Amino acid sequence: MLITFCHLLDLSSLSSPVITMSANSRTWSALTIAGITVAGGVLAYAVYFDYKRRNDTEFRKKLRKEKKRVQKAAAAAKPSLNITTEELRAAIAKIRSEEIPDIGPEREAYFMQNVGIGEQLCAQGLASALPAAMSFFRALRVYPSPVELIMIYQKTVPDEIFKLIVEMTNLDAQALASGYYNFFPAKSFNVSVQDQGNKKILVAEKDFDAGDVIYTEEPVVAALDPDLQEAGTNCTHCFRLIHQADAVSSDNDPLHAVYCSAECQAKSKLQSHHCLFLPEPLLPPELDQGQSLNTEARSKGQQAFADYLKETKKTHPMLVARFAARQIATEIGKLTEQVTKQDTSSILDLPNYVEKGGPEYALGDHFERLRYVDAPVPEEETKVIQGVFSNSLPGLDQFLTDERHGIMLSKVAYNAIGVTFSGGRDNRPVFQERPEDQERTRTPYGTNRQVGSGVYIVSAYLGHSCDPSTKPAFKNGTTTLHLVATRPIKKGDELTMSYVDVTQHENETPEEARRRRRFELARGWRFKCECAKCTTEGASAPEGAVEEDLGVEKDESRLEASVERFSSGQVPEQTSASPSAPESETD
Numbered sequence: 001m002l003i004t005f006c007h008l009l010d011l012s013s014l015s016s017p018v019i020t021m022s023a024n025s026r027t028w029s030a031l032t033i034a035g036i037t038v039a040g041g042v043l044a045y046a047v048y049f050d051y052k053r054r055n056d057t058e059f060r061k062k063l064r065k066e067k068k069r070v071q072k073a074a075a076a077a078k079p080s081l082n083i084t085t086e087e088l089r090a091a092i093a094k095i096r097s098e099e100i101p102d103i104g105p106e107r108e109a110y111f112m113q114n115v116g117i118g119e120q121l122c123a124q125g126l127a128s129a130l131p132a133a134m135s136f137f138r139a140l141r142v143y144p145s146p147v148e149l150i151m152i153y154q155k156t157v158p159d160e161i162f163k164l165i166v167e168m169t170n171l172d173a174q175a176l177a178s179g180y181y182n183f184f185p186a187k188s189f190n191v192s193v194q195d196q197g198n199k200k201i202l203v204a205e206k207d208f209d210a211g212d213v214i215y216t217e218e219p220v221v222a223a224l225d226p227d228l229q230e231a232g233t234n235c236t237h238c239f240r241l242i243h244q245a246d247a248v249s250s251d252n253d254p255l256h257a258v259y260c261s262a263e264c265q266a267k268s269k270l271q272s273h274h275c276l277f278l279p280e281p282l283l284p285p286e287l288d289q290g291q292s293l294n295t296e297a298r299s300k301g302q303q304a305f306a307d308y309l310k311e312t313k314k315t316h317p318m319l320v321a322r323f324a325a326r327q328i329a330t331e332i333g334k335l336t337e338q339v340t341k342q343d344t345s346s347i348l349d350l351p352n353y354v355e356k357g358g359p360e361y362a363l364g365d366h367f368e369r370l371r372y373v374d375a376p377v378p379e380e381e382t383k384v385i386q387g388v389f390s391n392s393l394p395g396l397d398q399f400l401t402d403e404r405h406g407i408m409l410s411k412v413a414y415n416a417i418g419v420t421f422s423g424g425r426d427n428r429p430v431f432q433e434r435p436e437d438q439e440r441t442r443t444p445y446g447t448n449r450q451v452g453s454g455v456y457i458v459s460a461y462l463g464h465s466c467d468p469s470t471k472p473a474f475k476n477g478t479t480t481l482h483l484v485a486t487r488p489i490k491k492g493d494e495l496t497m498s499y500v501d502v503t504q505h506e507n508e509t510p511e512e513a514r515r516r517r518r519f520e521l522a523r524g525w526r527f528k529c530e531c532a533k534c535t536t537e538g539a540s541a542p543e544g545a546v547e548e549d550l551g552v553e554k555d556e557s558r559l560e561a562s563v564e565r566f567s568s569g570q571v572p573e574q575t576s577a578s579p580s581a582p583e584s585e586t587d
């Protein structure tokens, strides 16, 4: 029986946080937007759901079972609907071409209106099934927690119509996932991602002269080198050298972060610092309702993480924690928008990876497509970061499982770019670890000359060359990466940078320089360089010369299993950019 949404979503529209089922007066405590359960449960769940669906066999089994149940019920319903996939695709295209209100009351009204229309159409019977499903689908597009709404639909909408909604969300998600590289990166970057064998490369979309800036890119996350973080000489957010008179900091911050301006401090807080190092509750009061965990435990968790960073002098754990925190902050931002009616763009400060007006991809959608090589993951590191999350909101630790942490750390280690100012510094402390245990970043100046590291989602697609066509420059003395052409580049040319210092050092023969850079690449990125320079130099080696053993047989980099399967066309992928639904796998 259809339970009316006005009752079910006791939202007095989207802004009210509590969802109740009026039919039996049961509160869906797991689905309250206001409660801590939302923050800790549904919030983490919403972000985590897609990952689980792709990677957890048990979870997928459950979903498939659930889907079979729905299909069975739908099949039993008479008369069966005769709506083709093409019709559903056309319906989605129509809905996607419609404008949706940006924020606040209009969006709320749009949601309620479509739910209302959907209900009325349901009452007219199956002849109106498609328009009904379309209305529910429209509502889904603007609802902040689509997973949650799908679950509500499942319990309330007739099976036939629910099945249509599920199929539409599947088709839409598949189209978004397979169309990703049509939208990424945004045209303003002047580059596109193209396939080259099983790799993706970055290609120029127009001609450039030597010295031209091809694009500028902000890091999705960045972390100062530990010595500078401790010294307080550089801005924790943008890395700018701080004039002490302008320095801004806050009390009760175990990291003792110092910023060059109040603006940087605010951005850092919004993106991740609040979650990782500040004592205030993560949720605004309207959503928190006093359910935040006790501040003492929270501070302890944060202090333990700050101590860990100080002791290990590492930046990669910080990059991982900041990325996870930024995802959480983004979800909280969306919920906050519903309550405060603020524009999310200012809350979320999201990077412009995709053309404005294009589909919305979540940070996780961008990150999951990055390549990596498995890196060792210290157990203590996972625990200490999980400690920060679990002590912030119950359930948030599920967000960073051991497995997920391993993948994130490996991706950060593989893709981070070294931020260097004016050709690099000379005073970076020398690390005592074995070379294979030292943190590396991609930088033509050498990691030992950087001031910090950043993950740049677009620039992660730059392949390495020992005679590169571009170089990353940090012209503003900040983390903003300017990709500069090192020579004239034609539209369609592959863009490359040097992951390592490829210059021939004093006292080095050309052969020694070649060996050094090839060893560094093999050690850090696990591939044998096949660039034109290495190939030419290799071909002109004296007869009988034996290629050195680099300790790597074949390129060891890989993609996440789900992305790999999807890229090879085996499994229709879904994306968290789109409402989640039971998946369409049949195995």
Ligand SMILES: C[S@+](CC[C@H](N)C(=O)[O-])C[C@H]1O[C@@H](n2cnc3c(N)ncnc32)[C@H](O)[C@@H]1O
Pocket: 198, 199, 200, 201, 202, 369, 370, 371, 460, 461, 462, 463, 464, 465, 466, 527, 528, 529, 530, 531, 555, 557
């Ligand atoms: C150009 S791709 C860009 C990464 C992209 N995310 C992807 O999915 O393929 C980078 C990968 O290509 C390989 N690669 C880059 N430069 C190379 C080189 N000079 N020689 C051999 N392999 C290289 C490495 O496996 C590296 O991970």
